[in-house]
Amino acid sequence: MSPHGNPEVPASSASEVIRGAEQVPSGAPTPEAAATETKAAATTPASENQVPSIQPAVNHADRGAWGLWEVFVRSSRGLSHVHAGSLHAPDAAMALRNARDLYTRRNEGVSIWVVPADAIAASDPDAKGSFFESPQGKDYRHATYYTKSEGVKHL
Amino acid sequence: MAAQNLQSVPAELSPEDEAAGQANFDRVMAEDSRIEPKDWMPAAYRKTLLRQISQHAHSEIIGMQPEANWISRAPSLKRKAILMAKVQDEAGHGLYLYSAAETLGQTRDKMMEDLIAGKARYSSIFNYPALTWADMGAIGWLVDGAAICNQVPLCRASYGPYGRAMVRICKEESFHQRQGFEILLELSNGTPEQKQMAQDAVNRWYAPALMMFGPPDDDSPNSKQSMAWNIKRFSNDELRSRFVGMMVEQVRVLGLTLPDDQVRFNEDTRKWEHGPLDWHEFQEVLAGRGPCNAQRLERRREAHDDGAWVREAAAAYAAKQQAKQSMTTKEYAA
Numbered sequence: 278m279s280p281h282g283n284p285e286v287p288a289s290s291a292s293e294v295i296r297g298a299e300q301v302p303s304g305a306p307t308p309e310a311a312a313t314e315t316k317a318a319a320t321t322p323a324s325e326n327q328v329p330s331i332q333p334a335v336n337h338a339d340r341g342a343w344g345l346w347e348v349f350v351r352s353s354r355g356l357s358h359v360h361a362g363s364l365h366a367p368d369a370a371m372a373l374r375n376a377r378d379l380y381t382r383r384n385e386g387v388s389i390w391v392v393p394a395d396a397i398a399a400s401d402p403d404a405k406g407s408f409f410e411s412p413q414g415k416d417y418r419h420a421t422y423y424t425k426s427e428g429v430k431h432l
Numbered sequence: 433m434a435a436q437n438l439q440s441v442p443a444e445l446s447p448e449d450e451a452a453g454q455a456n457f458d459r460v461m462a463e464d465s466r467i468e469p470k471d472w473m474p475a476a477y478r479k480t481l482l483r484q485i486s487q488h489a490h491s492e493i494i495g496m497q498p499e500a501n502w503i504s505r506a507p508s509l510k511r512k513a514i515l516m517a518k519v520q521d522e523a524g525h526g527l528y529l530y531s532a533a534e535t536l537g538q539t540r541d542k543m544m545e546d547l548i549a550g551k552a553r554y555s556s557i558f559n560y561p562a563l564t565w566a567d568m569g570a571i572g573w574l575v576d577g578a579a580i581c582n583q584v585p586l587c588r589a590s591y592g593p594y595g596r597a598m599v600r601i602c603k604e605e606s607f608h609q610r611q612g613f614e615i616l617l618e619l620s621n622g623t624p625e626q627k628q629m630a631q632d633a634v635n636r637w638y639a640p641a642l643m644m645f646g647p648p649d650d651d652s653p654n655s656k657q658s659m660a661w662n663i664k665r666f667s668n669d670e671l672r673s674r675f676v677g678m679m680v681e682q683v684r685v686l687g688l689t690l691p692d693d694q695v696r697f698n699e700d701t702r703k704w705e706h707g708p709l710d711w712h713e714f715q716e717v718l719a720g721r722g723p724c725n726a727q728r729l730e731r732r733r734e735a736h737d738d739g740a741w742v743r744e745a746a747a748a749y750a751a752k753q754q755a756k757q758s759m760t761t762k763e764y765a766a
């Protein structure tokens with residue numbers, strides 16, 4: 278018993294998560310079973326003439342069985358989904374339910390996308406100079422470049 | 433061009449790339465811009481952030497306990513619902529912060545392991561017991577209040593994922609402080625016994641709440657570096673002084689008093705001052721010898737173990753579904 282005489286309350290959130298299974302939208306994206314795949318690969322004896330497989334950038338086996346998902350929330354109709362954060366879940370259905378509980382407790386969204394984190398390809402920040410085209414000398418891509426029409430109405 | 437994952441993993445770099453990374457980092461600091469996970473960052477910056485963010489996450493998670501203990505005995509259904517919503521928010525805060533820490537290359541499982549093994553630190557405040565219902569008021573008003581004071585400047589922390597997590601957290605914290613204030617106000621306007629209970633709770637939580645800002649500035653060696661890195665924006669004493677000023681105003685509305693007869697506004701420094709704090713006690717609690725340290729860790733361990741079957745079952749179910757799906761795919765292919 279605790280010093281202040283409080284009975285400890287079991288705080289498992291498991292029932293919260295399981296409730297509402299029928300609300301899982303159909304057509305949810307299929308998760309890459311990165312965790313299980315990586316684990317299987319690790320236990321398969323390496324063979325010399327094995328075809329090299331593509332490895333995920335981050336070894337999901339390190340994270341236990343629950344992979345990492347990125348969460349995108351549409352805050353209201355007419356707007357794009359915007360990245361809200363990430364979470365761990367064993368599959369897409371649980372990822373969606375966890376995302377609802379974690380990122381939309383106060384009506385922050387009307388729609389959620391969850392994406393396996395390692396399914397996202399991102400540009401390399403080190404390659405910034407070469408990857409993003411220089412705007413130098415390309416003023417003509419902006420309306421402000423064209424000054425001759427100044428004073429002409431509705432143009 | 434290689435596709436990059438979203439996590440930051442320190443890599444061996446050539447001296448030239450290392451120098452370019454440092455130059456970019458310095459420029460970001462000078463411009464007060466943001467560092468993102470895939471950017472080069474000094475090893476010490478990464479380590480400091482990882483320590484700070486994971487300790488912060490642990491604090492949110494352990495911080496659920498003193499209040500969760502009172503959910504079953506909240507005085508009304510409304511108060512019960514409010515307290516449950518607050519405790520759920522704290523769980524969410526922990527998860528936002530673990531996610532932010534993960535972008536630095538540490539797994540959440542490892543951080544949890546460290547917490548359960550007693551290797552990680554968390555805010556000393558949560559090692560004090562919540563003795564009466566009035567403590568729910570004092571915790572919300574003083575503890576969440578101090579947390580807000582600390583956290584608002586962290587929304588501008590130089591590490592992007594940390595700042596974004598803090599923005600989300602700060603939005604939710606103001607309800608926490610207000611519900612605590614209301615609990616105290618109601619008790620203060622109740623029977624003399626109820627008012628006394630409120631005053632007693634304020635008396636016990638005041639000093640520990642002031643110590644949440646950390647040791648005095650001349651005894652806080654890491655603060656300078658954190659400020660140079662734009663992680664920390666104001667010193668511990670500065671934030672503490674601001675907090676005292678706010679409490680002085682608010683305690684009057686409550687009709688209660690602060691247990692500190694040395695609180696005063698220094699006209700010369702234009703800062704609020706308070707009485708001496710017991711920094712020995714602070715160090716003791718931090719070192720694991722506080723009134724509830726053992727109990728808090730034990731409870732966390734229990735919850736982790738009790739939840740093991742859920743994690744395993746969910747993973748097994750996912751694997752089974754996955755296997756079924758690949759069978760169907762093969763059938764289609766054939």
Ligand SMILES: [Fe+2]
Nearest residue numbers: 492521522525
């Ligand atoms: Fe919190």
Ligand SMILES: [Fe+2]
Nearest residue numbers: 522576605608
């Ligand atoms: Fe809070």
